[in-house]
Amino acid sequence: MTNSFNEFARAKMFMVIGSNMTEAHPVAATFLKNAVIKGARLIVVDPRRHRLAEMADLHVPIKVGSDIAFLNALMHVLIAEKWYDDKFVNSCTVDFDKLAAAVTRYTPEYAADICGIPSEMIRDVARRISSIKPMMLCYTLGITEHTCGTHNVMSVANLQMMLGNMGVACGGVNPLRGQNNVQGACDMGALPNVFPGYQRVTDEAIREKFERAWGVDNLPYANGIMIPEMMHGLVSHKIRGFYIFGENLANTEPDIRKVEHELASAEFLVVQDIFPNETTRFAHVVLPAAAWSENDGTFTNSERRVSRVRTASLPPGEAKPNWWIFKQIARRFGQEWASESAQEIWDNEVSVLAPQLCGIKYRRIDGNGLQWPCPDEEHPGTCFLHKDGKFTCGLGIFKPAEWTPPAEVPDEKYPLVLSTGRRLAHYHTRTQTGRCEGLNDILGEETADISPLDAQTLGIDHGEIVRVSSRRGAIKIKANVTGQVPKGMVWMAFHFREANANWLTNAAFDNITMTAEYKACAVRIDKIGPA
Amino acid sequence: MSENKLVINGNEVGFTPGQTILEAAGAVNISIPTLCHLKGTSPTGTCRICLVEVAGSASLLTACNTPAADGMQVLTESPRVVEARRLVLELLLSSGNHNCAVHNAHAGDWTDYQMGVQQNDGTDALCPVWGDCRLQDLAFRYQVKSNRFVPRQGAYPTELVNPLIVRDFSRCILCGRCVQACNEVQVNRAIQFGNHGDQKKIVTPGDRPLKESDCVFCGECIQACPVGALVEKKARYEWRPWKATTVRTTCPYCGVGCQQLLHVQDGRIVKVTGVAGAEPNQGRLCVKGRFGYDFIYSEERLKTPLIREKDGFREASWDEALDLVAARFKQIIAESGPDAVAGVSCARSINEDSYNMQKLFRAAFKTNNIDHCART
Numbered sequence: 001m002t003n004s005f006n007e008f009a010r011a012k013m014f015m016v017i018g019s020n021m022t023e024a025h026p027v028a029a030t031f032l033k034n035a036v037i038k039g040a041r042l043i044v045v046d047p048r049r050h051r052l053a054e055m056a057d058l059h060v061p062i063k064v065g066s067d068i069a070f071l072n073a074l075m076h077v078l079i080a081e082k083w084y085d086d087k088f089v090n091s092c093t094v095d096f097d098k099l100a101a102a103v104t105r106y107t108p109e110y111a112a113d114i115c116g117i118p119s120e121m122i123r124d125v126a127r128r129i130s131s132i133k134p135m136m137l138c139y140t141l142g143i144t145e146h147t148c149g150t151h152n153v154m155s156v157a158n159l160q161m162m163l164g165n166m167g168v169a170c171g172g173v174n175p176l177r178g179q180n181n182v183q184g185a186c187d188m189g190a191l192p193n194v195f196p197g198y199q200r201v202t203d204e205a206i207r208e209k210f211e212r213a214w215g216v217d218n219l220p221y222a223n224g225i226m227i228p229e230m231m232h233g234l235v236s237h238k239i240r241g242f243y244i245f246g247e248n249l250a251n252t253e254p255d256i257r258k259v260e261h262e263l264a265s266a267e268f269l270v271v272q273d274i275f276p277n278e279t280t281r282f283a284h285v286v287l288p289a290a291a292w293s294e295n296d297g298t299f300t301n302s303e304r305r306v307s308r309v310r311t312a313s314l315p316p317g318e319a320k321p322n323w324w325i326f327k328q329i330a331r332r333f334g335q336e337w338a339s340e341s342a343q344e345i346w347d348n349e350v351s352v353l354a355p356q357l358c359g360i361k362y363r364r365i366d367g368n369g370l371q372w373p374c375p376d377e378e379h380p381g382t383c384f385l386h387k388d389g390k391f392t393c394g395l396g397i398f399k400p401a402e403w404t405p406p407a408e409v410p411d412e413k414y415p416l417v418l419s420t421g422r423r424l425a426h427y428h429t430r431t432q433t434g435r436c437e438g439l440n441d442i443l444g445e446e447t448a449d450i451s452p453l454d455a456q457t458l459g460i461d462h463g464e465i466v467r468v469s470s471r472r473g474a475i476k477i478k479a480n481v482t483g484q485v486p487k488g489m490v491w492m493a494f495h496f497r498e499a500n501a502n503w504l505t506n507a508a509f510d511n512i513t514m515t516a517e518y519k520a521c522a523v524r525i526d527k528i529g530p531a
Numbered sequence: 532m533s534e535n536k537l538v539i540n541g542n543e544v545g546f547t548p549g550q551t552i553l554e555a556a557g558a559v560n561i562s563i564p565t566l567c568h569l570k571g572t573s574p575t576g577t578c579r580i581c582l583v584e585v586a587g588s589a590s591l592l593t594a595c596n597t598p599a600a601d602g603m604q605v606l607t608e609s610p611r612v613v614e615a616r617r618l619v620l621e622l623l624l625s626s627g628n629h630n631c632a633v634h635n636a637h638a639g640d641w642t643d644y645q646m647g648v649q650q651n652d653g654t655d656a657l658c659p660v661w662g663d664c665r666l667q668d669l670a671f672r673y674q675v676k677s678n679r680f681v682p683r684q685g686a687y688p689t690e691l692v693n694p695l696i697v698r699d700f701s702r703c704i705l706c707g708r709c710v711q712a713c714n715e716v717q718v719n720r721a722i723q724f725g726n727h728g729d730q731k732k733i734v735t736p737g738d739r740p741l742k743e744s745d746c747v748f749c750g751e752c753i754q755a756c757p758v759g760a761l762v763e764k765k766a767r768y769e770w771r772p773w774k775a776t777t778v779r780t781t782c783p784y785c786g787v788g789c790q791q792l793l794h795v796q797d798g799r800i801v802k803v804t805g806v807a808g809a810e811p812n813q814g815r816l817c818v819k820g821r822f823g824y825d826f827i828y829s830e831e832r833l834k835t836p837l838i839r840e841k842d843g844f845r846e847a848s849w850d851e852a853l854d855l856v857a858a859r860f861k862q863i864i865a866e867s868g869p870d871a872v873a874g875v876s877c878a879r880s881i882n883e884d885s886y887n888m889q890k891l892f893r894a895a896f897k898t899n900n901i902d903h904c905a906r907t
Contacts (some may be wrong), residue, residue: 005787005811026749026817028787033718055718062885144906171691177786182878182905188885190876190903194888201899214894220869224899230873239873239900241863243856245888246877247904268859275831284859285852286844289880292783293793293800293824297881299781301788303811307781309881312793312800313827316850317834322877322884326891328849332857333895342883350886368810369781369788402820424747425818427784433819435826437765438694442748509756515906 002172002385003136004371007032011170013132017045017067017156018142018519022052023424025140025176028302032138041132043125045070046133046142047419048484048491060125061115061486064417065146065520068403071155073111073122075162076103083130085164092389093161093396102400114403134171135163139419141178145267145518149510151401167386168368177302186298186370186445187354190223197354213353216335226514227253228507230339231262240267245322246289250278251429251497254505254516255472272325275431278497289322289327290315297323297342298365300372304382306360307369406520407508410488414470414522416454418490418504421519426495433495446499447480449491450525458525468492469524473503479525490523537603552594552605553581563607564616564669566623566757567706568595571813572715578706579619584609613673620675623666627777628701629758631658631667658702658759663772665757666704687732690773693742695764695822696753698733703760705731709752716755716815740864748818749782754804765822766802770794779806782820783879789820800824864896873900 008031021029029052036042036055044056045067053059062070078084079100089096095238108119129135137160143152157173165171177183189196199206207219225233231253233239253259263269263282271283274291293312300306315321323345327337339345343362351357359381360372370381387395410417425443426433433439448468450460460466462481467474468490477492477499485491492501506521536543546555549576554565560811567578573644575598575798581650586604591612594605605800621855622630658664669675687700710733713722721744725734753761763770775794783787789812796835803824805814827835837844840858863871874892876885885903 021728022747025785025787026747027812027815030717030815037715037718129555141907149906168811178907179786179878179904180781180783180788181880181882182786182903184882185876185878185880185885185903188876188882189889190885190901191889191905192899192902195893196889201893209891214890216894218897219893220897220899222899224870224901225873225897227875227902227904230875230900231901233873239871240867241860243860243872243874245875245884246880247875249875250906252904268863270856274827274833275829276833278694280833283837284839285856286833286837287852287856288835288837291827291828291832292879295881297883299783299788300882301811302786303788305788305811306882307788307790308779310778310780310793312778312780313798316832318836319832319834320849322880325853326884326887328762328853329860330887330891330895331858332853333861335895337887337890341648342881345883347885350882367779368790412544427823432783433823435829435831436823437825439818440821441694442742469656484904490566498753499555513906518907 001174001176001303002166003169003174003381005031007136007170007384008032011035011040011134011136013041013128013129013135014138015043015045015135015243016052016138018422019138019140019176020046020048020050020052021138021140021143021176022050024178024422026424028060028176041128043128047486047489049486050484058125058128060117063114064419065148065406066111066115066403066491067143067146067152068148068155068401069106069111070122071159072103072106072401072403073108073115074126075099075125075159076106076160077108077123078130079103081126083126083199084162086186087438088164088166088389089162092166092391093398095398096162098221099158099398099400102402106403130163133163134165134168135160136170136172137165138174138176140176142519144175144513144515146515146520147407147508147510147517148401148404149515150512151404154399155401158398158400161398164389165483166391166396167384167389171385172384175302180301181299183302183304184298184306187300187357188350192226195353196350197356199354210353213349228509228514228516231259234262235265237265237267241270242266242268243270243272244279245272246274248273248277248429248431249278250282251494251500251502253507254502254518255507256500256502257473258507259502272322275435277429277431287325288319289325290319292317295321295342298346298369304371305369306357306365306372308362308365323333332516407517408506408521409470410522414524416488416490416523416525417469418470418501418521419491419519419521420492420494420501420505423493423495426493428495429497430495443495446477446496446501448477448494448525449480449482449485450488451489452481452483453487454525455479460525460527465528467526467528468504468523469526470504470506470521472506475499476528490525534800537599537601539605540607548600550599552583552585552592552597552599552603555599556594556605556607560731561595561607564672565595566665566669566704567708567757568763569708569711569716572711574791575707575711578623578704580616582612582615582619583607584612615677616669619672620666620670620673623704624670624675626704628699629666630659631661631664648837659767660759664759677856686730690740691764693748693764695748695818696741696750697762697767698741699760699762700732702758703733704758705733706757707733708755708757711734711762712751712755716749717749719745719747719749722752722842748822749816750818750821751815754814754816763802763822764793765825769797770801775801782816784819784823791816791820793824799828864879869898870900872896872898874902875902876901878903878905
């Protein structure tokens with residue numbers, strides 16, 4: 001997020017696109033709802049009329065995967081009507097002409113067809129978002145989990161730059177991150193192209209810095225590969241040794257049958273986790289790890305805030321902190337790492353090596369955490385980025401994007417689009433929430449959410465067990481007939497092994513980030529009929 | 532020109548226009564007791580425990596919703612105020628099953644009274660929030676003897692049908708903090724005041740059980756309840772405030788990073804509350820943050836390293852398991868080069884774990900084949 005959660009309650013205008021915030025980020029949503037009660041304007045752009053959409057001034061039900069067409073059409077109108085922030089565009093950005101040229105053909109009429117909404121609605125949104133400043137734009141995986149995910153993100157950024165909503169409180173581009181420490185795992189360099197603090201592995205000076213700090217030679221200079229490439233590598237045996245830490249890939253990756261074939265192909269698989277799960281079944285060695293609240297450390301949230309995690313109880317049996325396990329393996333490779341605790345790792349290594357984190361030390365985050373960038377120990381942390389329109393790279397660069405359809409679109413055989421996400425009471429593959437007393441009673445099974453119109457056409461009753469199938473697989477699942485879902489869509493989550501949406505999802509990826517298209521694939525629903 | 536000063540208990544106190552007497556007093560640490568007041572929501576003045584005496588006003592005024600005014604003379608603990616508060620407390624105590632020791636109604640029959648309450652409660656224990664009750668605190672502070680009024684029997688049975696929240700209407704003082712928490716803080720709009728007079732009750736639309744309502748089980752109402760009317764089912768009759776220690780930590784679920792207070796008893800988390808005033812959640816939690824803590828105590832936890840053997844796994848020592856991992860990775864790297872190994876880190880675990888994992892891959896294995904589910 002460029003901005004912070006504490007700006008939500010005082011923001012004047014929001015556009016929420018591809019985010020089911022009340023279920024996926026419930027507490028963040030409460031602050032947004034507080035603002036709406038006080039009079040803030042809210043536009044929700046989402047195929048589903050979910051709970052937040054019910055509170056919106058305007059719900060814009062675009063079709064799955066039509067985001068770029070919609071955003072480009074908004075920008076088309078903003079330019080045509082001169083409703084954009086000329087001053088910000090001229091003084092803080094470059095390549096506006098390239099963007100303007102690219103969106104010329106995205107007239108509201110052209111986009112309306114792609115998006116499945118009236119052209120007048122697009123003009124209306126453009127009018128509304130240019131009439132109140134600043135506007136806070138929030139998005140979640142509805143933007144990123146597409147084959148065009150990177151272009152979706154660029155389009156969202158283009159819009160906010162054009163409106164001059166960057167570098168100010170209560171504005172910005174705000175992706176709400178799905179997991180407690182996905183921001184932190186990125187910051188720590190658990191990525192194939194960067195060391196901690198987003199320092200490139202291809203930069204020789206940076207490699208030398210880490211070689212000195214770690215007391216090693218010859219750090220690898222080429223970018224590594226991403227998860228989908230690793231998985232392919234297991235089958236081709238290009239990857240012979242695979243180490244999975246705390247990820248239940250067998251349930252979370254698209255196309256479970258394919259994923260399980262890949263995991264089964266691994267020559268040597270180490271899985272380090274807190275529970276036996278669908279992924280540990282394929283392991284050659286399973287290492288038992290300490291869980292949340294069983295060791296000290298830090299998480300970094302969506303707004304870049306580094307907060308403390310503390311020990312409340314001891315790990316069971318022989319389970320050990322994950323950092324300790326990695327350290328023991330390094331020792332077997334002849335390396336003695338000095339840090340003996342999470343605090344030593346953070347204070348003596350992370351916050352020395354990552355420039356954005358140099359000012360964050362454990363003694364400073366005993367209460368509220370600190371938001372990076374925090375370059376020195378006097379620095380109060382940074383609530384919002386790009387202050388006064390000064391971007392990290394200098395001027396903000398408009399990067400126009402062309403709309404492309406999802407990799408798999410409905411056809412005669414598979415006439416419905418499946419979109420997936422999360423539900424309130426559970427988290428991911430339920431390894432955690434499924435073992436908490438009470439939560440399974442709140443939500444005990446997966447459903448296929450379909451519209452009343454489709455239910456009627458297909459002759460399906462609410463609660464009826466149906467078969468949902470795609471080119472990858474088929475599942476039996478209870479139909480949930482709900483007005484939240486538009487005609488033509490099936491919506492499901494991935495919390496339950498049985499009827500997991502990932503038996504159906506398509507392993508098609510954004511070719512830049514390798515993010516899978518969880519939000520769109522083609523399926524059909526059939527009645528099972530009497531046995 | 533207005534100086535924006537009022538006098539509280541003889542002390543001159545500054546205020547900012549728009550502040551209530553309660554807020555102006557609070558800013559200089561003059562404590563005025565409250566029950567229904569919930570910070571950050573619109574004051575309702577329902578409970579009348581915050582009554583204060585204001586010179587020139589015939590009646591006592593509620594500090595929570597009376598604006599501070601220039602030159603105002605306020606007494607917060609005058610004999611008249613104390614008398615009024617004691618009456619309020621007597622009435623509240625007699626409004627339901629407040630079976631703590633301060634309730635000395637029917638002095639000689641206290642045991643009988645307890646037995647009756649426990650029978651209604653279906654338990655053999657005192658009120659589940661004994662020792663953590665705002666009403667009990669105030670009754671103690673003002674030494675209320677409530678033998679003037681006959682305690683009212685609960686008009687409604689306790690709602691136990693959902694797995695997380697116990698609604699004990701016999702202990703509800705109708706202060707409305709839960710209604711404020713639900714409507715103004717979390718904005719879930721699941722509960723409201725319903726019925727009238729003697730029958731007044733906090734209800735969902737149609738007075739359905741929470742499980743059949745719009746309730747999302749965030750439990751904000753429990754955190755707001757000043758008495759024992761709303762309690763966590765999982766912590767009920769387990770958590771004791773004087774036995775528990777608290778540990779501040781960060782929630783393990785979504786990317787908001789809510790600050791939690793873990794209430795730990797005998798080495799186990801027994802309940803979770805939000806940290807008041809903390810960034811980013813200001814004390815708020817959702818259903819997962821408040822109730823999703825006990826997975827760590829599951830008997831299914833992995834407790835020892837395991838090594839595959841034929842179709843199953845056998846238990847191994849750390850040394851054996853780690854030696855095997857190191858030996859196999861060394862062999863693969865020697866035969867096929869460092870890029871023949873790859874790793875996936877965890878977006879749920881602490882920063883220090885991800886740091887050490889990428890360090891292991893880069894510094895020891897000499898590959899950048901390290902990733903995690905960053906984009907999903």
